[in-house]
């Protein structure tokens with residue numbers, strides 16, 4: 001399965017870096033369906049001149065949770081989230097929840113430019129044969145509860 005859809009998210013101090021990196025990789029992004037939290041999405045739309053980016057709510061207003069829901073529903077194949085390690089965020093529980101759900105559903109996550117470059121240049125990005133393991137939660141969902 002090649003990567004078809006990517007979620008792009010950045011905290012304020014990291015937005016410029018994300019937008020510059022996305023611009024440098026414009027050609028790679030061209031065939032991909034893009035999702036983003038509100039403000040990140042607005043900046044990306046302007047820089048990449050793309051009006052087809054699925055812009056969700058701003059992160060602190062629920063956007064991180066919306067991205068998380070789309071990951072759980074299998075709509076997003078890759079998360080690029082440049083989160084800020086130096087500034088506390090008011091919606092820290094939502095950020096944790098987004099990173100948790102990405103780990104749970106076994107999708108690749110890039111937390112900074114270096115990891116984003118590794119992932120975006122991976123042959124797995126376009127390899128139709130590559131099949132990430134889809135977790136099986138049947139033991140959990142079928143567990144006995146009294």
Ligand SMILES: O=C(CO)COP(=O)(O)O
Nearest residue numbers: 037038039040058059060
């Ligand atoms: O806060 C964010 C991620 O946690 C990003 O939200 P914005 O893109 O709306 O700034």
